[in-house]
Amino acid sequence: PLNMKFMNYIFNNFKDCQMETRVEVKTLIPTAPDYAMPFNFLLTKGDTKLAIVLVSQGKYRRYSVLETRELCKENNIKMLSFGIECDNTEEYVVNRIRKTLES
Secondary structure, eight states, X not given: OHHHHHHHHHHHHOTXXXXXXXXXXXXXOTTXXXXXXXXXXXXXXXXXXXXXXXXXXXXXXXXXXXXXXXXXXXXXXXXXXXXXXXXXXXXXXXHHHHHHHHO
16 A cells, blocks of 8 residues: 555665554653654654654644644754645655755
């Protein structure tokens, strides 16, 4: 499914990053509340950490997503979210990840 599609994109295009899947926020941020949204993927490149979450478009504004985004910002973790209903072509996904990792 979609997780495999993203995993393949990341694996094939970001060999210089360490990839973890299904990462609970509490493993990185012990003070995170239980409702914090788990990361589908966590990429690490040097000191840079990038959390990737796959969410349905109707849930982008949910408190758990917004709270997780804020926790990431406070803890120097970059975060990207992708809508599961979107096309998410390889070029689109790879470009967004690359730009975020380099920013």
